[in-house]
Amino acid sequence: xxxxxxxxxxxxxxxxxxxxxxxxxxxxxxxxxxxxxxxxxxxxxxxxxxxxxxxxxxxxxxxxxxxxxxxxxxxxxxxxxxxxxxxxxxxxxxxxxxxxxxxxxxxxxxxxxxxxxxxxxxxxxxxxxxxxxxxxxxxxxxxxxxxxxxxxxxxxxxxxxxxxxxxxxxxxxxxxxxxxxxxxxxxxxxxxxxxxxxxxxxxxxxxxxxxxxxxxxxxxxxxxxxxxxxxxxxxxxxxxxxxxxxxxxxxxxxxxxxxxxxxxxxxxxxxxxxxxxxxxxxxxxxxxxxxxxxxxxxxxxxxxxxxxxxxxxxxxxxxxxxxxxxxxxxxxxxxxxxxxxxxxxxxxxxxxxxxxxxxxxxxxxxxxxxxxxxxxxxxxxxxxxxxxxxxxxxxxxxxxxxxxxxxxxxxxxxxxxxxxxxxxxxxxxxxxxxxxxxxxxxxxxxxxxxxxxxxxxxxxxxxxxxxxxxxxxxxxxxxxxxxxxxxxxxxxxxxxxxxxxxxxxxxxxxxxxxxxxxxxxxxxxxxxxxxxxxxxxxxxxxxxxxxxxxxxxxxxxxxxxxxxxxxxxxxxxxxxxxxxxxxxxxxxxxxxxxxxxxxxxxxxxxxxxxxxxxxxxxxxxxxxxxxxxxxxxxxxxxxxxxxxxxxxxxxxxxxxxxxxxxxxxxxxxxxxxxxxxxxxxxxxxxxxxxxxxxxxxxxxxxxxxxxxxxxxxxxxxxxxxxxxxxxxxxxxxxxxxxxxxxxxxxxxxxxxxxxxxxxxxxxxxxxxxxxxxxxxxxxxxxxxxxxxxxxxxxxxxxxxxxxxxxxxxxxxxxxxxxxxxxx
Numbered sequence: 001x002x003x004x005x006x007x008x009x010x011x012x013x014x015x016x017x018x019x020x021x022x023x024x025x026x027x028x029x030x031x032x033x034x035x036x037x038x039x040x041x042x043x044x045x046x047x048x049x050x051x052x053x054x055x056x057x058x059x060x061x062x063x064x065x066x067x068x069x070x071x072x073x074x075x076x077x078x079x080x081x082x083x084x085x086x087x088x089x090x091x092x093x094x095x096x097x098x099x100x101x102x103x104x105x106x107x108x109x110x111x112x113x114x115x116x117x118x119x120x121x122x123x124x125x126x127x128x129x130x131x132x133x134x135x136x137x138x139x140x141x142x143x144x145x146x147x148x149x150x151x152x153x154x155x156x157x158x159x160x161x162x163x164x165x166x167x168x169x170x171x172x173x174x175x176x177x178x179x180x181x182x183x184x185x186x187x188x189x190x191x192x193x194x195x196x197x198x199x200x201x202x203x204x205x206x207x208x209x210x211x212x213x214x215x216x217x218x219x220x221x222x223x224x225x226x227x228x229x230x231x232x233x234x235x236x237x238x239x240x241x242x243x244x245x246x247x248x249x250x251x252x253x254x255x256x257x258x259x260x261x262x263x264x265x266x267x268x269x270x271x272x273x274x275x276x277x278x279x280x281x282x283x284x285x286x287x288x289x290x291x292x293x294x295x296x297x298x299x300x301x302x303x304x305x306x307x308x309x310x311x312x313x314x315x316x317x318x319x320x321x322x323x324x325x326x327x328x329x330x331x332x333x334x335x336x337x338x339x340x341x342x343x344x345x346x347x348x349x350x351x352x353x354x355x356x357x358x359x360x361x362x363x364x365x366x367x368x369x370x371x372x373x374x375x376x377x378x379x380x381x382x383x384x385x386x387x388x389x390x391x392x393x394x395x396x397x398x399x400x401x402x403x404x405x406x407x408x409x410x411x412x413x414x415x416x417x418x419x420x421x422x423x424x425x426x427x428x429x430x431x432x433x434x435x436x437x438x439x440x441x442x443x444x445x446x447x448x449x450x451x452x453x454x455x456x457x458x459x460x461x462x463x464x465x466x467x468x469x470x471x472x473x474x475x476x477x478x479x480x481x482x483x484x485x486x487x488x489x490x491x492x493x494x495x496x497x498x499x500x501x502x503x504x505x506x507x508x509x510x511x512x513x514x515x516x517x518x519x520x521x522x523x524x525x526x527x528x529x530x531x532x533x534x535x536x537x538x539x540x541x542x543x544x545x546x547x548x549x550x551x552x553x554x555x556x557x558x559x560x561x562x563x564x565x566x567x568x569x570x571x572x573x574x575x576x577x578x579x580x581x582x583x584x585x586x587x588x589x590x591x592x593x594x595x596x597x598x599x600x601x602x603x604x605x606x607x608x609x610x611x612x613x614x615x616x617x618x619x620x621x622x623x624x625x626x627x628x629x630x631x632x633x634x635x636x637x638x639x640x641x642x643x644x645x646x647x648x649x650x651x652x653x654x655x656x657x658x659x660x661x662x663x664x665x666x667x668x669x670x671x672x673x674x675x676x677x678x679x680x681x682x683x684x685x686x687x688x689x690x691x692x693x694x695x696x697x698x699x700x701x702x703x704x705x706x707x708x709x710x711x712x713x714x715x716x717x718x719x720x721x722x723x724x725x726x727x728x729x730x731x732x733x734x735x736x737x738x739x740x741x742x743x744x745x746x747x748x749x750x751x752x753x754x755x756x757x758x759x760x761x762x763x764x765x766x767x768x769x770x771x772x773x774x775x776x777x778x779x780x781x782x783x784x785x786x787x788x789x790x791x792x793x794x795x796x797x798x799x800x801x802x803x804x805x806x807x808x809x810x811x812x813x814x815x816x817x818x819x820x821x822x823x
Contacts, residue, residue, distance in 0.1 A: 016362055016418045019411050023358025026407060027351045041400035042218050045340070048389035049288035052338065059294030061328045062097075062311040064304040071318045075105050078141060085144035087304050087316065092152060095310040098244050099153045100236065100331075102317040102324055106157045106210045107148070148208055154243050156236035157210040161225075166209075168224055168234040169260040171268075174344075175278070187278045187347055211236045213323070219288050221330050223267050224280035232261045232280070237327070238269075241334060244313075245270035264344050274334065275396065277342040283398050284333035285340070287326050294332040296325065340398035353404050361411040370416060377412050381405055428754030433459040435753065440468045444475055445581040449484070453491065458752055461495045470500060477505075543623050544616040546574055563625065565613075571628040572613060573690075578621045591622060598624050600668050608659035610679075610690040629688045631681030634737070638675050640744025646775065647816040649741045650809050652680060652687055656734060657802035659689045664727040664798055671725065673733035674714040675740060712753055713746055717761045717789050728791040731798055735786020742779055743771040747787055761789070778808040 064087065074081035091097055148155060175183065214222040214235045223238045242259050249270050258270050266276035276282045286292045297311055304316075313331060317324040333339050360380075365373045384401050391397040436459040440452045452472050459465040469492040476485035489506045492499060541548045546563035552573060553560050563574040577594045579587055598615040601624075605611065614625040634652070637644045644652075656678060663670060670677075670689065677691040712720065716732035719725050739747045747765035750756030765787055768779050782804060788794045795801040809817050817823040 016366055016415065016422075019414050019418070020358060020362045023354060023361070023407070023411065026403075027355040027358065038400075038402075040402040040406070044385070044388060044400075044402060045219055045283055045392065045398060046288045048392045049285050049292055051389060051393045052285055052292060054291050055286065055294045055332070055336075057295070058311075059296055059328070059332050060311045061294065061313045061315070061332060062297040062299060063324055063328055064299055064301060064314060064316045065319045066301045066316060068318045068320050070301065071103065075103060075107050078107060078144065081107075081144055083301065083305065085147055087301065088147045088150075088153060089143075090305060090307065091310050091314055092147065092150060094308055095312070096247065097152070097310045097312050097314045098240065098247060100156060100240050100313075100315045100327070101148075101153060102156045102158075102213065102236075102315060102321060102327070103210075104158050104318065106159055106162065107155070107208055145208070152243060152247060154236060154240045155208060155210050156213050158213050159210070161212045161233045162210065165212075165233065168232040168238065170232060171260045171262050173262040173264040175263050187344075211239045213327075219283045219285075221282055221284055222280045223274060223276055223282065224261050226263075226279070234261070234267075235280075237330060237334065238267055240331065241267070241269045241272075241274065244335070245272060266341065274339070275341045275343075278344050282339045282341045284330040285338040286329040286333040286336075293325075293329055296328050337396075340392045340396045342398050342400065346399050350399075350401070350404065353401070354407060357404055357408050358411065361408070361415050365412055366415050366419060370419075373412060373416070377408060380408060425754060428757055429460055431757075432753045433462055433465055437464045437468055440472070442581055444468070444472055446578075449475060449481075453488070466492060466496050466499050469495070470502070473505065543574055543576070543618065543621075544614070544625075546572060546623075546625060548574070558621075562628065565625070572625045573610075573628045574623050574625050576621050576623045580620060594622055594624075601626070603666050604663055604668065606659050606662045608655050608687050608689055609663065610688045626690075627688070629679040629681070629686065629690065631679050631686060634675035634678045634680050634741065637680075638740045638744060643744055644741060645816070646742065646779075647809065647813040648682075649738070650805055650813060651817075651822060652678070652741070653734065653738045654802050654805035654809065655687050656689055656737075657798045657805060660727070660730050660734065661797060661799035661802060663689075664730070669725060669727055670730050670733075671719070672711060672714070673730050673737060674711050675737055676711075678737070712756055712760075713748070715760065718791065720757045720760055726791075727798060728794050731786055731794050731801060732788075734798070734801070735783055735794075738786065739765070739768060739783045742768050742775060742783075745771060747783070776808070776812040778812055782808065 066084075070083065074084050088099065088101075091099055147153065212233065212235060214225055221235070221237060223235050224232045225235075226232045245259075258268055260268050261280075262268070263278050265273065266280075266282075267274045274282070286294055299307065313328075313335075315324055315328055315331075357380075365376060368376070384405055388399055388401055391399060436455050440455050443449070443452050443455070449472060452468070456465055456468055456472075469488060473485045473488035473492065476482075476488055486506055489502050493502045493506070543561075543563065545567060546565055549562040549564055549571075551559060552562050558576040558578060561574045561576070563572045564570075565572055577590070579591075582590050595615065598612055601610070601612040602615075610629060611627040612624060613627070616623050616625075636642070643649075656673070660670065660673070672691060673689075677689065679688045679690055680686070714733040714736045716725065716729040719729050719732075736747060739745075748756065748759040748763065750759050765783075768783050769775050769777070782801070785793070785795060786801065795804070810823065814823065
């Protein structure tokens with residue numbers, strides 16, 4: 001059983017835990033993440049605009065396009081803006097229009113041509129012509145200034161907020177007194193005004209009031225932005241609405257002077273209220289699609305000068321302006337109340353929604369199938385989408401839930417990945433548990449109690465595993481090893497509180513231990529100790545006609561002893577199968593398997609395969625007498641500090657491959673090739689493949705599939721998958737053995753059986769020459785082909801592998817081969 005290492009602890013911090021962690025973080029800092037999917041939210045807003053009816057008829061908004069050179073001339077010298085004055089006078093006198101003048105820079109009311117003329121007049125007072133010309137320019141300049149300062153004319157500039165500009169009037173709101181840190185957390189700086197450059201220091205403003213054109217982003221508009229001290233400055237649109245409302249207020253004799261800003265409500269203009277987000281943002285529907293674009297009356301400068309009637313709203317801008325139509329459409333949306341805004345409470349509400357989605361992912365969707373989960377996610381997405389659109393169109397509330405929708409999709413994908421990994425892990429862990437229970441049961445029946453906890457601790461605490469703990473504690477108690485029994489039951493109680501009568505058992509055993517006298521304690525302690533008996537003083541046990549000399553080792557199916565055959569005076573290895581370690585309903589199958597092993601091995605007669613001499617049965621066990629091989633198992637030479645010479649490894653593997661080819665020719669697959677099952681004696685050279693204890697007759701129809709027998713570290717992928725195996729499994733196992741003997745390491749390792757199984761089935765091994773550079777290239781080529789995942793990609797037979805190894809010896813180790821007599 002493989003040890004459990006930190007891999008499983010890391011695995012326990014699963015994707016589901018990560019989903020919960022990420023979801024909580026998104027909930028704690030909700031507003032900061034809303035900008036991630038701004039483009040997606042804009043598309044959703046555009047989609048919602050299709051629920052509105054397209055405008056009919058004209059928009060009653062005109063646009064006058066002024067050549068860029070003309071407009072620049074107006075800005076640079078107010079004295080040269082005669083056409084501007086004429087245009088404004090024509091508009092204001094022929095209609096009741098509100099005019100918006102959109103300029104790249106501000107108009108400076110500084111000294112110009114007229115001022116120079118006046119100076120010249122002062123130097124030459126008798127020049128009446130100059131005096132008339134100067135007087136005309138001064139009058140024209142003053143008329144233009146008066147016109148620009150009209151209540152119906154709003155001058156806008158792309159230069160941003162100018163130093164000394166008057167802030168927007170404010171009234172108290174619910175955020176007064178809220179700490180700036182909390183404001184910045186729930187409504188971060190990006191939400192409080194995306195165009196922060198508009199608030200950067202600029203030269204002092206001119207004597208003519210200009211209003212900033214704040215940032216435009218698709219459907220977004222800002223009626224106000226705030227600086228770091230929460231001083232708010234209004235956008236051109238805000239003052240344009242104020243001019244319109246004031247004009248209408250004068251006509252209807254109402255109070256037109258209500259004009260102020262509140263962060264929790266928005267902009268109040270006269271008797272109207274334009275709701276915005278905390279940062280002054282709103283969305284205008286008539287800028288969303290061409291379908292909703294209003295019909296605008298566009299005209300040239302000459303047409304504007306000659307025209308006798310104008311719409312109620314006129315915008316004057318340069319011919320190259322790319323935003324004037326968008327501003328005109330935004331004015332149309334504002335005048336027709338076709339806007340949407342994000343309410344101040346959406347930030348905490350979005351955090352709550354993110355948390356609810358996270359809980360749904362972790363608690364709900366992680367427990368249902370992929371199909372049911374996908375249907376639920378689709379339904380929730382549709383509900384969120386419908387709610388978002390209906391609230392925007394009917395109530396003017398825009399709740400950008402793109403981040404929550406994206407998190408629902410991404411989180412569900414992560415949960416599905418977690419479910420897949422969790423199910424596979426549970427499957428592998430189940431096989432580990434099953435193997436651990438079987439091995440623990442065998443050890444308990446053999447009396448090897450001390451080895452059981454290490455095996456069971458690697459298993460999950462299911463009922464079968466807990467039952468083995470219970471049986472182990474009962475076994476200790478039956479042997480009167482009360483202290484060990486108490487420790488076992490306490491460990492069981494830690495893994496599963498309340499399992500059966502564990503607590504009662506602990507109390508009864510502690511009482512028995514307390515009531516035991518010193519002599520009893522000594523006897524009990526002695527039961528835990530290893531008793532050493534002088535070997536000559538006891539009679540040697542006998543199996544059949546064989547005398548048992550000593551124990552050689554323990555295998556998967558029984559104990560192996562060194563025996564002596566007195567009839568022909570030779571040593572033998574005797575492998576036993578004790579019936580008492582198996583349940584009665586399993587015994588017939590186990591005995592059948594054991595004698596089939598003898599049948600399989602008895603058919604083999606090869607110098608590199610251990611010979612079977614005899615088979616027998618006693619009342620409580622069966623045994624096989626086999627050839628006893630001097631020397632050591634190759635497992636003694638897999639430490640990187642005790643590796644065999646490379647030539648010797650090639651030679652050994654070639655002989656093993658030859659022996660396996662012979663066995664495969666007899667329809668016998670070893671299934672457990674590993675260094676521990678290959679005996680090696682260097683002088684004189686001898687090699688034997690031993691322990692066909694789990695071999696199978698390939699043509700035996702009684703062979704079942706789905707079993708994992710043998711040593712997992714050396715198993716082929718198809719063997720671990722429980723599939724029926726053939727000679728290719730032995731080729732893979734011999735490749736692992738070859739790899740280990742060359743490098744001192746294994747090609748595939750894992751923290752436990754489940755992770756090892758995954759590595760062997762899916763992962764690629766490191767090349768032998770990356771671990772040991774002095775190895776010949778043939779070592780990489782041979783091990784790589786032996787360790788292929790697919791059977792078809794390995795060597796076709798063990799005989800082909802033997803030929804390849806022998807050719808490599810002749811090519812790479814000719815000197816050593818001749819010296820040893822191999823060639």
